Each structure stands twice: as structure tokens, then as C-alpha cells.
Amino acid sequence: MRTLLVLLSLWSLSAAAQSYQPTADNLAARKAFQDDKFGLFIHWGVYSQLGDGEWVMNNQQIPIKDYEKLPTFFNPTQFDPKAWVSMAKNAGMRYITITSKHHDGFAMWHSKVSPYNIVDATPYKKDALKMLADECKAQGIKLFFYHSHLDWHHPDYFPRGKTGGTWTGRPEKGNFDTYLRYMDAQLTELLSGDYGPIAGIWFDGWWDQARDEMNKSTRDTKVDWQLRRTYDLIHKLQPAALIGNNHHVAPFDGEDFQMFERDLPGQNTFGYNTNEVSQLPLETCETLNGAWGFNLRDNHYKSPKELVRYLVKAAGRNANFLLNVGPMPNGKIQPEFVNALAEVGKWTQQFGETVYGTRGxxxxxxxxxxxxxxxxxxxxxxxxxxxxxxxxxxxxxxxxxxxxxxxxxxxxxxxxxxxxxxxxxxxxxxxxxxxxxxxxxx
Incomplete structure (x- = not known):
């Protein structure tokens, strides 16, 4: 751990201060990303066990000492990466974006810098991301990692932002730069370990420290996120990896695509997004029902017709569509999602030519x-x-x-x-x- 942090420190001192210049490989990856048009989003973690979405720790104000009990009985023995990837591929999806670490701070891979991970802290004892990465490679599907900026578990995520209040039981102190180096160390594991070429990193949580969440044009935060330091590290480890950030403002230097949450580019019906649409590749994300993580009571399923039309509308706005499912705690994807994606796949098999490889x-x-x-x-x-x-x-x-x-x-x-x-x-x-x-x- 100490050696890795020293290397990260040296890298940060030498990071280029000038504007980001993407490599030829990165530009090629951007074009391929735009051609792919359709991806599968997966929100899955120890929070799935409570059946109340991925924000359950914050929404129910569960202290860390209690929340840490969840990994001790997280044992997804029915997780079948081949079934997951085959489902996505048959639906016409070209890539998968999965939560490597959500806001609860739990790592879904075998992290060496924290025992708070799926191998060391659960009876499952397997690296789910490695299993999924291997299957994606076998079936020719690209893999992105969603990675949370904010962290309700780590003591150095301080000052706390809009979420994860005093009820977590964390101390009223911390070193934010230490936390950022911890985050960079975990990203280094994902990008230089056994997971192979990673298509990109999908960040979320920057908004937790925003000074004015209601003003979507503001780019000011209460802390220095050192975005370029992290972005330069990622591009150094894997130059072709694409970086996107669900920060709800116009893109920052070093980002490779712009995303919109639950809205088409330029729209802001949910109050999350900026109306400013950049020249970067675009992506919009939406979920198959109303929740991102598994929610036992959410049966507001979108019809195959709605899903296809959202894909078409996104493509007409020059954007990709990242469609989310929240697998159950046992590792299976609920049949309502599987059936809907199978129906979408019938459409993409017949008409996918009108969206894949196209532009607005x-x-x-x-x-x-x-x-x-x-x-x-x-x-x-x-x-x-x-x-x-x-x-x-x-x-x-x-x-x-x-x-x-x-x-x-x-x-x-x-x-x-x-x-x-x-x-x-x-x-x-x-x-x-x-x-x-x-x-x-x-």
C-alpha cells in the first residue's frame, strides 16, 4: 500500500498541467463508443440485499458499524457472468458498465488497499469483476467501471458533503487528499491488474461537494477533487480508456464523453442535468424500472416499446443509451428485466442497422x-x-x-x-x- 501511494504521489507531481490531448487510441475508442450506441448498466453490491436501492445506507441512515454486517452474509452463489453477458449481447448491447464501488464504499473486486471488498469481507470469496471481465472478453463485449467519487464509509472523505451525515459514525476529521490517493490507488488496481483493457471509467458523486446544486452552471465545489490528477493517471495507465463523469455540469478538461442522467441530451426534466451539450461523444442513462439498485417493491417496468423508442431518440440526438438493471442479491437478474431485454433484442436484430454506427x-x-x-x-x-x-x-x-x-x-x-x-x-x-x-x- 505504501509503495503504491508513493508512486501515485510521484505521478501527481509530474502530471501535465496543460490541456488534455487525447491519444490516437483514445480518439479511435471515442468513435467506436459512438458506433456502439447501446450498453447495459448494472448497479449491484451489498446494498442489493436490503431490496431498497443503492442509496439505502443514506436513505435509512444506517451507521457504518451496522452496515458492515451486510458483507458478512453477501453470498451471490447464483451469479452467472456468462448469463449476464449473453443477455446483454442478445439485446443488442455492445458494452457493459458495472458498479465497481458505489457510494457505500464497498469494493466489488479484490482490492489490495482495503479489506472492505467482496473477496475479503464476504463468504462468497470471489472477485466478481474479474469473472465478469473474463466473460466480456470471451464474448467480445466492452467493459466500463462505474466508480463513486463520494464515499460514506472512508474516514478521510471529509469534509462530508450533502450525503452521508453524522449518523455514519465517522470521526469529525479527515484528510481529503489522503482519500483521493486511496481512490486513485483503487483505480490503479482496476486499470493495471488482471482485468485487461478497460473501456472506460464512469464517475459519479462529484456533485456531493457542489456548493450550489440548484445552479447547474456552477462548477465550484467545497473541495479540490484533483480531477486532472486522477484523469491523467487513468490515461497514463490505459490511454484508450474513456472517462465520463456524472457531475451534472459541462465537461471538465480530461473527460472523453458527456453523460446525461435520465434525460436525453439538452433536456433536464429530472433536474439533474446541464442544458449545455458538448462536442464530446454523448450518453444518456435510464433504468428499466424506477430504481438503479435492486428494489423489491418497484414494479414500474418500462415496456420494450418504451425502451426501443428511448434508444432511437438517443441515437437521433447523437447519443448512446445506457440501460440499467439492478440484479438481485443472489446474483440473478429478475425475469422481468430478462424478458424485456429479450424483446428489445428482437428489434435490434431486425432494425439495429438504423442506429449502430450512425450519427444524429x-x-x-x-x-x-x-x-x-x-x-x-x-x-x-x-x-x-x-x-x-x-x-x-x-x-x-x-x-x-x-x-x-x-x-x-x-x-x-x-x-x-x-x-x-x-x-x-x-x-x-x-x-x-x-x-x-x-x-x-x-
Whole structure:
């Protein structure tokens, strides 16, 4: 531990102060990330046992001395990484993002810098992240690690932020820089250990120390998070690894993609996000019901139609869709989630070509739907429209031909200076998930 912290200290002294310049490998990874479009988010930890979401320690104000009992009976003997990865792959997902450490501070891998981990503190005695990493590699699925900035368990996470109050039983003192070096030491384990190439790190919790959470334009915090020090460390260990941060403000120097929580880019219906959309690759995350971690009483499941439409709307806004499930404490994913993802997979198998590898199309989001594009092909995704005719604004290039995607049904095209009129064989069905018109442009 001491040697690792010394190395981290030396690295921080030599970290570049100038603006971040991504490597060629990193830029290639960004493009591939945008091409992937669809990922599986997994919130899973010792909190799953209480069936009340991943915030249960804070929401129920469980002191550390009591919460530390949870790992002693966390034994997910039915965890099957092959089943998890196969489920994601069959749904059309190209990557997985899993919680390595959530706000409760518990490590879901065999951390050498803290015994508060799944191998040393549970009867399970297995490194779940290593098992998942091996299976992702075997099935060709990329792996990201969600990693919490804030920590309700570590004594040096001080001053405390908006969460994890005095009820935790932590001392009224601490060295925040010591905590940050602890965090960097754990990240070093994940990025230089036995987990192989990691697609990226998905940070969360910066907002815990924000001075004004209501003003989404503020970037001021009560502590110095030393973001560039951590970001430079990650890029030094794995230059292609992408860094995103769910901080709810505009991206900081050193970040590789911008994320939006439970909203499409530019929207802020939940009050979490900035309206500022950067030029970085984009991602929006949402959960299959109303909770992130396993919640026994949450049965507000989104339908396959809702999930597909969210994927399409995200792609039309040039963003990926990261869809969350919260596995049960025994390691199984509940059947409602499995069944919904299987239905989504039927759509991606037939129509995935209209989202994978695309970028936001020449027509911005409209009440009727969105467009995506790949080269000379433009896909008009009609989600809410009940007329056989649809008028698009003038396009950058002329349309050579049009058809209903996946069929030989031609769509009549009339182009004028005022726009492009599409006349379909029939009006979109009222219960259609997505009527797609493929345009071949010059």
C-alpha cells in the first residue's frame, strides 16, 4: 500500500498541467463508443440485499458499524457472468458498465488497499469483476467501471458533503487528499491488474461537494477533487480508456464523453442535468424500472416499446443509451428485466442497422420522431405520426430513392425548395414501435 501511494504521489507531481490531448487510441475508442450506441448498466453490491436501492445506507441512515454486517452474509452463489453477458449481447448491447464501488464504499473486486471488498469481507470469496471481465472478453463485449467519487464509509472523505451525515459514525476529521490517493490507488488496481483493457471509467458523486446544486452552471465545489490528477493517471495507465463523469455540469478538461442522467441530451426534466451539450461523444442513462439498485417493491417496468423508442431518440440526438438493471442479491437478474431485454433484442436484430454506427441525422428531433445517418443513408424514424405523408425540411443533399426499411415498399419523394415530401404506401400503424423510412442520398 505504501509503495503504491508513493508512486501515485510521484505521478501527481509530474502530471501535465496543460490541456488534455487525447491519444490516437483514445480518439479511435471515442468513435467506436459512438458506433456502439447501446450498453447495459448494472448497479449491484451489498446494498442489493436490503431490496431498497443503492442509496439505502443514506436513505435509512444506517451507521457504518451496522452496515458492515451486510458483507458478512453477501453470498451471490447464483451469479452467472456468462448469463449476464449473453443477455446483454442478445439485446443488442455492445458494452457493459458495472458498479465497481458505489457510494457505500464497498469494493466489488479484490482490492489490495482495503479489506472492505467482496473477496475479503464476504463468504462468497470471489472477485466478481474479474469473472465478469473474463466473460466480456470471451464474448467480445466492452467493459466500463462505474466508480463513486463520494464515499460514506472512508474516514478521510471529509469534509462530508450533502450525503452521508453524522449518523455514519465517522470521526469529525479527515484528510481529503489522503482519500483521493486511496481512490486513485483503487483505480490503479482496476486499470493495471488482471482485468485487461478497460473501456472506460464512469464517475459519479462529484456533485456531493457542489456548493450550489440548484445552479447547474456552477462548477465550484467545497473541495479540490484533483480531477486532472486522477484523469491523467487513468490515461497514463490505459490511454484508450474513456472517462465520463456524472457531475451534472459541462465537461471538465480530461473527460472523453458527456453523460446525461435520465434525460436525453439538452433536456433536464429530472433536474439533474446541464442544458449545455458538448462536442464530446454523448450518453444518456435510464433504468428499466424506477430504481438503479435492486428494489423489491418497484414494479414500474418500462415496456420494450418504451425502451426501443428511448434508444432511437438517443441515437437521433447523437447519443448512446445506457440501460440499467439492478440484479438481485443472489446474483440473478429478475425475469422481468430478462424478458424485456429479450424483446428489445428482437428489434435490434431486425432494425439495429438504423442506429449502430450512425450519427444524429440531418433533421433534428421533431415531435414526430428523429433521424439518424450513416454515410449517404438517412433513416427517418417515425414514432408519433398518423398520416401517410410527412414533410421534412430541405436536406443538405438530394434524395435518390426512399423505401420502408426492411422491405421493398417504395416511398414517393417530392423535393422542392421548401422541403422534402415523403408519401408512404400507408400511414404508420397506431401501435407501431418505429416506422423507418430509409433515404439514399446523392
Amino acid at each position: 441525422g440531418p433533421v433534428g428531433p421533431r415531435p414526430w420522431g428523429v433521424t439518424t445517418a450513416n454515410g449517404k443513408r438517412v433513416f427517418v424514424h417515425i414514432l408519433d405520426w398518423n398520416d401517410a405523408q410527412l414533410t421534412l425540411p430541405t436536406l443538405p443533399t438530394r434524395v435518390k430513392s426512399a423505401r420502408i426499411f426492411g422491405s421493398k415498399q417504395a416511398v414517393k419523394v417530392s423535393q422542392t425548395a421548401d422541403g422534402v415530401l415523403l408519401t408512404m404506401p400507408t400511414a404508420p400503424a397506431a401501435n407501431a414501435i418505429d416506422t423507418i423510412v430509409e433515404l439514399e442520398t446523392e
